Amino acid sequence: MKKLKYPFIIGLLSVALAACGSNDASDSADKKEDSKTAQTEEQQEQTKEQEKQMKEMQEKLEKQQVDEKKTVALVNDEKILGSEYNQVLQTSQMQMQQMGQDPTTKDAAKQVKNQTIDSLVGQTLLIQDATEKGYKASEDEINKQIEDAKKQYDSEKEFNKVLKQAGLNMDQLKEQLGESIQYNKYVEKEIKAEEVTDKEVKEYYDQYAKQAESAGSEQQQQLPKYEEIKDQIKGQLEQQKKQEKVGEQVEKLKKEAKVDVKI
Known part of the structure; x- marks a missing residue:
């Protein structure tokens, strides 16, 4: 929009000068109007090209998606369907794009596919283990989360x-929320991560500060003070350690499970 603003103002000035009856002004107005039209057309062409690239x-x-009813994997005889695969696939594709990578290249497509399957198999194994150990979500817990979600909308x-x-x-929402609550209960009780120490937090901050310094004075000036973000860093490191332990638990469950990938 900013690119269109300047030519638009020039066009208005051209009309005003032409009304004064000056031939020179009229010639100038025609040239500027032509310039405005050329820039506008160029902008439209750029927009069309961007839309074309996005569509492609x-x-x-x-094309990387699979038939929704297709069984993509069996985990202890429990089916993982294409509909589930496609949902997680879209998230994996988006994450790769956010990192500035093209998920449609041959190597990236293979990476995304494996990442998606690994994620689905891991989730299924954890939920199966949670169910076996008696973790579950109550109807009240599910309904409360639905009501909390509704509060984020006007109606x-x-x-x-x-x-x-x-x-x-x-029904599908309730099922997903139920599994989410079940999973969180299971992870909280069954998977323990080591406590994050003050030393680890400070080392992380110092490394971050060093990167900011090497990036230039502007980024260094924007660096928050340690006291301002130490709690945020600690939370991030706690989450990281928890995820590492979750990964270890998945690998342990895989050794005892029967996993058959169909794609």
Whole structure:
């Protein structure tokens, strides 16, 4: 929009000068109007090209999806369907794009596929183990999360619209929330990570500060003080350690499980 603003003002000035009856001004106005038209057309062409590239990319991403009813893997005889695979695949593709990588290249596509399968198999194994150990979500816990989610929207109609856009109905939402609550209970009780020490927090901050210093004075000036972000860093490191332990638990469960990948 900013690129269009300047030519637009020039166009208005051209009309005003032409009204004064000056031939020179009229010639100038014509030239500037032509310039405005040329820039506007160039902007439209750029927009069309961007839209074309986005459409082509979306088509490539969608080609990586599988039939929704296809069984992509069996985990202890429990089926993982294509519909589940496609949902996680989209997240994996998005994460790769956010990192500035193209998920549609041959190597990247293979990486995304493996990452998606590993994630689904890991989730399934953890939920199976949680169920076996008696962890579950109550109806009240699920309903509370739904009510909390609804509060983020102006009306229930808007909430239902967003739910539909996500490709979910209320039963599917309850099922996913139930598994999420079950998973969180399981991880909290069964998977213990080592406590993050003050030394680890300070070392992380010092490394971050060193990177900011090498990046230049501007980034260094924007660096928050240690006291301002130490709690944030500690939380991040705690989450990182927890995820590492979750990964170890998945690998342990894999050794005792029967996993058959079909794609």
